[in-house]
Amino acid sequence: MSDFETVAATENQAARRGVSGEPGTPGRAGRPERARSLAGDAWRDLRRNPVFWISLLLVVLVAAMAVVPGLFAANDPRDCVLSRQHAGPSGGAIFGYDFQGCDTFARAVYGARASLLVGALSALITGVIALVVGMLAGYFGGWVDAVLSRVIDIVLGIPLLLAAIVLLKRVSTSGDTVRLFAVIFVLALLGWTTAARVVRSSVITAREQDYVAAARMLGAGNGRIMWRHILPNALAPAIVVLTIALGSFIAAEATLSFLGIGLKAPTISWGIDIDAGRVHMRESATPLIVPSAFLALTVLAFIMLGDAIRDAFDPKLR
């Protein structure tokens, strides 16, 4: 369970338990008004950050594989012939064939679809839950906040992998589509808390702003204020957290599939292929290394992308 949670947890722990100390530099008193906007500043920083461009390129590449895998791999990943077992590279199969005699590279390319589908949909659902819960808790405060914060604490206290094992056990005999959505559902159900906390705190900040008070005095209702004035403020930090979460969800899906409780064949998933490659690593390591590299690079790309955007938006971390 440590796998998917630690990335976000590091920052959380630090924020929750660390002692924040402002350096008392007297020079701050005389700092000029900053005319540049935060977003503009962030974009200027991002543009010069090679990590941002590399990770963005990787993300685009993986997305393209997910949409049109045929463009990248010449062979059919399900066209497996046992006589080609662990055969070397030939034709379009640049990394040779695996234990089942399937094109290793083609399988890795086609595996992007399930991973990205799970990652993106989980992140999307997570985002919706986090925005609703975070907005309600942050905007209304009081007992609404107290109740929702308690719920967040409880869900955060559930070990993700163990809970997923128990939940997914129930659909172990169901069909492919049901399993796919069960995985998405489980990840979203357990993974929304970090994002909700981030949304909540940015909503609390936005709520105190003068323009929100002004809008209220002009007679705007709660719904309108939340939609027009508060939501835009909470969106940027939420997107950063969700980008990183997307990477973690992809890793989680692969882990569950690796264990045999996530996706199952004939669905092509990196997790399944890594498990298969692992078993036969003594005969040939390529079927293990190729999907491993695909998975690791994809997860890294999303985490680095989120990291880079956050760093750009949070000048304190510079």
Add this chain to the structure above:
Amino acid sequence: MLRFILRRLLQMVLAFFGTTLIVYALMFAGQGDPIQALAGERPVTPAQRAYLTEKYHLDATGVGGFFYRYFNYLGGLVQGDLGQSLTGRQISDILAAAWPVTLKLAVIAMAVTVIFGVTAGVIAAIRRSGVFDHATLVLTLLVLGIPTIVLAPLAQYFFGVRWPIFPPTAGAQPSFYALLLPGIVLGSLSLATALRLTRTSVTENLRADYVRTARSKGLRRRRIVGVHVLRNSLIPVITFLGVELGNLMGGAIITEGVFNVPGVGFNLFRGIRTEDGPLVVGIVSVLVVVYLLSNLVVDVLYAVLDPRIRYE
């Protein structure tokens, strides 16, 4: 202090009931045939069916029946009676054999984390923005971004098969040396997190006002960093490590599975693979309790370390 512990203990008891209820409900509520669900796709023999019906009181029905069964399960859990796995072995026996191995593995992982992670974190913070700092940041990002299902098999392949420095699998009675590679793999993740946390914490504390006071007392830099800053910075790190020890025991599923370390995670791994429902439910229940307990220990530890909490 005592009141604090009592309050936390009460919270833990509530969390215990809540979590076990959820686990139990998810396993059994609204299922067509709960026995088939436990067994997965495997055929169930009449003997097994009779045993499971009796073990989980599946003949009692309705909401009342559900709670009757739940408290029965809970009673068993508290007494250490987890029933039999589908292979007919007592689950408590399986766990009794597995715990020492997992504990050993977790201790190795923790030692790796503390020795390398915390030390490197302190150095990175002191030499902030230096070469070492940037290098560790990139390395930890890599470790955090690479899932265990990639790291464990690749480590096994490269350091066990390709260049056989370590034994690739641990075997039934693993030696310390055989546990070293899985321990490092298991610890790498907490190592990266601990490093980053230490770095952040030390950096923040180096800027704190009390550091200026310590300097104005004419203390040596080594003492300021080594005593004043470190004592403050390690509070969040140690609490993190406490939570992590609980996580490591549960998180060892993949690592133990890949390296064939006969610990708790390995048995859970095998239980999932062989669709042994009672074994999975039993181990997960125990792991949840361990997880809750480690959280409690951490909270108490936190109070011991930070006087501001202690006298709240």
Add this chain to the structure above:
Amino acid sequence: MTQSSARPTPASPTPPGGHLLEVRDLHVEFRTREGVARVINGVTYHLDAGETLAVLGESGSGKSVTAQAIMGILDTPPAYVRGGQILYQGRDLLTRPEEERRQIRGTEIAMIFQDALSALNPVFPVGWQIGESLRERAGMSRADARRRTTELMDLVRIPAAAKRLGDYPHQFSGGMRQRVMIAMALALDPKVLIADEPTTALDVTVQAQIMDLLADLRRDLGTALILITHDLGVVAGVADRIAVMYAGRIVEHADVRALYRAPAHPYTKGLLESIPRLDVRGQELSSIRGLPPNLMAIPSGCPFHPRCPYVQQVCVDEVPHDLVLGDGRTSACHFAQEVHDDSAG
């Protein structure tokens, strides 16, 4: 207190004609991402054994930075000393190696800070923190350090001192915490004590108690005191001389009474007029218009000119020099005499 009676009245180790501590033409700048802020621009002041100098100014005027430069505890980066001298007993501290400066901190010059809660380490008992100097610097045994710590806590009038050695900073009230800070600073018997806004974070009644304590300690121990504050009211009863700072410079420097009677700089005059006085009936309170200067773009000429009621063209064009008005008092104003006469009249 045992110490205080044994201590001789400072038989000045200072070279003849010199001062105990002297800051000469100090320049400090902060280099930040946004640019360079010139925080200290030629500060000059001095302190003699046993006397009290008040350094007065708004936040951002550079009074604390000067003190930190004297102590050698500026955070570098962002702060860099760009020029000047800090003479302690005739030797220039700025040219001394760090190890020698460290030896001076605490034993020769000690400092107490504004917010005692954050200035004290939250995770160590106060007795341990006071005793640390004694153990680490004076090489005392634990038992001796403990005894001396209790004496020091008695000295700063912390009730039941012996029982409170093991308490943590957050268990003390604000005033008691500041007393702990003072006890800590006095541990090694410094000749100079720098108090940086020691009462700002406290209630008014507690403020008075702390100021009384500082005055008593100075009298009993003969320690020279630099009192940094933005509050003119705090200064009156305690200080011998006042140096008023603005935009990193000393703009007026005078004996306390002389300055109160007739300020010779428009900024000081503004400050005095903005506090209520008991001896003037029907007085109209005024405040200084405008904002403190931006240290990254200090106004030309006299840095106070955008806010000054006496402003003339010359103030925009020329930096005013220190004008000596007799009795060693100075004012950095082109119209010092006029201002002085105005205030006196």
